[in-house]
Amino acid sequence: MSLGYLGSYAAVLALFVVGVAIVAGALFANRMLRPTRPTPDKLATYECGVDPVGEGWAQSQVRYYVFTYLYVIFAVDAVFLFPWATVFAAPGFGMTTLVEMFVFLGFIALGILYGWRKRVLTWA
């Protein structure tokens, strides 16, 4: 079955809508069927039976930021590997394209090397 470009993405969209409808439908049916009798005790955050004190803490260590940033770097890296992988073996590209990609990877590897030397990658 051939749908064409937009037709094939319409199928993706239909699947997405069905997925959302199933999740929303399940939660909605749950809400319709269950009894709702909230008390302050039921709404309290449960932590091993001990009453919570104060507000939630979401502040985290700054060193996690490097790991998030490394993830961004690798994501950008991978994104450029896809188009490169489709063309570098094609006629008219060859060795030059291969070297170009390794120059790109080399620059990024320098950053990883720097982080490694500064012991960012170890868990202290």
Add this chain to the structure above:
Amino acid sequence: MTDAPSYLSPTGQEIVFLLLGAVAVGAALLVVTTRQLVHAALWLVVTFGALAGCYLVLTAEFVAWVQVLIYVGAIVVLLLFGIMLTRAPIGRSADLDSGNRPAAALVALATAAVLVTVVVDGFRTAYAPLRAGGGSAGEIGSSVFRNWVLPFEALSVLLLAALIGAIVLSRTDIRGRG
């Protein structure tokens, strides 16, 4: 470039594009007006998602999925971590408005006006017919590695600089000389 078809009878594709654009603009307005910082990051997901939809409708498949992978995936995670590194306000913050609000709105409107003027003036009635597969990974690859190698290599230096900057900023035990 060929002659443009009439604007008076938009195709379904054009209507979907306009609707996605409206979603992107509306979600972007919510990003800057919401009182909850984490919600701003989540509205940004909607904005980027709508933008990815726009790219898909324009047959720029690869760019659309890169938008989802990099912006919806990585950049929003980076933003949420950025929020978590601060006092991490969960819930409503009363002090999110700054006194620069009118100035910022003015700058944003002026930037939008400049961009719209440039696009309208630059392209006028020029029309490029959309071709399925014109934005595939292979096409992008041959374009990048044939014509745009230097920006591609410059990008690696930019990433390197940002990575080293992030490492230096997040390690309090690395000090400058002197």
